[in-house]
Amino acid sequence: xxxxxxxxxxxxxxxxxxxxxxxxxxxxxxxxxxxxxxxxxxxxxxxxxxxxxxxxxxxxxxxxxxxxxxxxxxxxxxxxxxxxxxxxxxxxxxxxxxxxxxxxxxxxxxxxxxxxxxxxxxxxxxxxxxxxxxxxxxxxxxxxxxx
Numbered sequence: 090x091x092x093x094x095x096x097x098x099x100x101x102x103x104x105x106x107x108x109x110x111x112x113x114x115x116x117x118x119x120x121x122x123x124x125x126x127x128x129x130x131x132x133x134x135x136x137x138x139x140x141x142x143x144x145x146x147x148x149x150x151x152x153x154x155x156x157x158x159x160x161x162x163x164x165x166x167x168x169x170x171x172x173x174x175x176x177x178x179x180x181x182x183x184x185x186x187x188x189x190x191x192x193x194x195x196x197x198x199x200x201x202x203x204x205x206x207x208x209x210x211x212x213x214x215x216x217x218x219x220x221x222x223x224x225x226x227x228x229x230x231x232x233x234x235x236x
Contacts, residue, residue, distance in 0.1 A: 092145050096152050104156040111160045112167070121168040122229045128161035129226020133219045140215030165229070172234060 115124045135158055138151040173182045204214045 092148075095145070096149050099149050100152045100156045103153040104160055107157050108160040111157075111164060115164045115167065121164050121171065122232060124161055124164040125168060125229045126226050128158050128164070129222050131161065132158045132222040132226075136215045136219035136222065140212040140219075168229065168232065172232060 111124065115121060118124075132155070135151060135155045139148070139155065142148050142151055169186060170179070170183075173179050201214055204217055205211055208214070
């Protein structure tokens with residue numbers, strides 16, 4: 090349990106530093122889609138790394154890289170606010186988005202347990218996560234109304 094606390098603490102510091110950097114770079118470029126695409130595609134090597142490491146140091150490195158990916162991908166919230174249909178309905182629309190985000194978070198642990206049980210370990214789970222990162226990253230490509 091101490092190792093998980095250490096990894097969580099280090100990654101929290103990394104996320105706290107990286108989040109404003111990702112946001113600032115996205116704002117400076119004036120573009121959101123490339124950052125979201127990059128975050129999703131960068132998740133692939135991170136997932137493979139997490140699935141293959143066996144020391145706490147490598148887990149920490151992989152987890153911190155994962156935080157970078159998550160924070161680059163966090164730019165998607167900025168994109169969502171830019172494509173909302175009507176400003177006066179934005180609170181309702183963001184509420185619907187939060188509900189839509191909660192669904193996968195509810196289902197994912199169950200699906201993950203099936204993958205881990207069927208494969209006999211976590212490596213397959215990380216491979217599935219890497220594969221699913223591709224359509225997730227590409228999902229923003231059709232959005233043309235905002236850069």
